[in-house]
Amino acid sequence: MATEGENLTLVSEFLLLGISEDPKQQQLLFILFLSMYLVTGLGNLLIILAITTDARLHNPxxxxxxxxxxxxxCFTSTTIPKMMVNHITGHKGIPYAGCLTQSFFFMWFGAIDCFLLGVMAYDRYAAICHPLHYSSSVTPLVCILLVTASWTAALGNTLTHTLSLTRLSFCTHNQVPNFFCDLSTMLKLACSDTFFNYAMVNTVGTLPVFFPFMGILVSYIRIFSAVMRIPSTKGKWKAFSTCGSHLSVVCLFYGTLIGVYFNPTSSHTAQKDTATAVMYTVATPMLNPFIYSFRNNDMKGALGALISRKPTFTL
Known part of the structure; x- marks a missing residue:
């Protein structure tokens, strides 16, 4: 759909091509993604409830x-529901404003994920490398400030890209070869000069990925150095076990992220990018609760107590 302007046809709607054009495959994909979305929501909700209700888990x-x-x-909810609606209705369109909104929230929650993983690495560094000062350095107020800073920094970065995206014109090309409006895909569809946008992506856009990643790297180098100085094998294993879940999530998240955005452009194909996007938009958030619960006895105990708790009814 388009509206006519002076010597220029401006796109008012984008078409999300999705993952497959085959109707039979679309039915299977709908069932698969619905299942993954429900598992993601339920798994992460159980994590939140277990931490909220179990006093043993009230720590940074x-x-x-x-x-x-x-x-x-929130991250999975920005993309998956729209894709499932498209599968049900058979309508692939998403309005221009809707596409910008989806792209904004996708970038925002993705950037928050990066910052929070960096904050969690700092928390493990403080706990293992400076255990005597941990309770006084990582206070509840510091925790709230770190989370607030993560949300704020991610918001500022995302607004920069979204506002610069609004200055672009989109002409006849409105087919998005993906199941959501991704910034890199939209820049390829623009018919106006995108030099400024790519400059922002290659400079400001790398900050939510680069700085947390460097923080994680430095934290784990110091953690590894501190753990290796522990004389007993049991002590080393106990220290490493507190980091195993976080390190697994970091490798999964950054591995798929690098596979999409930091590979040579010549190696990119629509099918490869879509498959990798599925990994970090759906699979990673779905696997996180399993990684943290299966590798953590306290979390397993809290989840078990939460699930086995009998509901009480009052009249």
Missing amino acids: MYFFLAKLAFVDI
């Missing part, structure tokens, strides 16, 4: 984990 590590679980629910 689980405080940050609860925030990460909430952001993961």
Whole structure:
């Protein structure tokens, strides 16, 4: 759909091509993604409820984990519901304003994920490398400030890209070869000069990925150095076990993110980019609760108590 302007046809609607054009495959994909979305929502919601209701988990590590679980629910909710609606209705269109909105929230929650993973690495560094000062350095107020800073920094970064995106014109090309409005895809569809946008992506856009990643890297180098100085094998294993879940999530999240945005352009194909996008938009948020619960005895105990708790009814 388009509206006519002076010597220029401006796109008012984009078409999300999705993952497959085959109707039979679309039915299977709908069932698959609906299942994954429900598992993601339920798994992360259980994490939040377990941390909220179990007093043993009222410490900074689980405080940050609860925030990460909430952001993961929001992150998947920006893309998957729209894709499932498109599968049901057979209508692939998304309005221009809707596409910008989806792109904004997708970038925002993705950037928050990056910052929170960096904050969680700092928390593990403080707990392992400076255990005697941990309770005085990572206070509830500091935790709230770190989370607030993560949301604010991510918002500022995302607004920069979204506002610069609004200055672009989109002409006859309105087919998005993906199941959501991704910034990089929209820049390719623009018919006006995108030099400024790409400059912003390659400079400001790397900050939510680069700085948390460097923080994670430095934190784990110091953690590894501190753990190796522990004389007993049991002590080393106990220290490493507190970091195993977070490190697994970091590798999964950053691995798929790098696979999409930091590969050479020549190696990109629509099918490859879409498959990798599925990994970090759906699979990673779905696997996070399993990674944290299966590798953590306290979390398993809290989840078990939450699930087995009998509901009480009052009249």
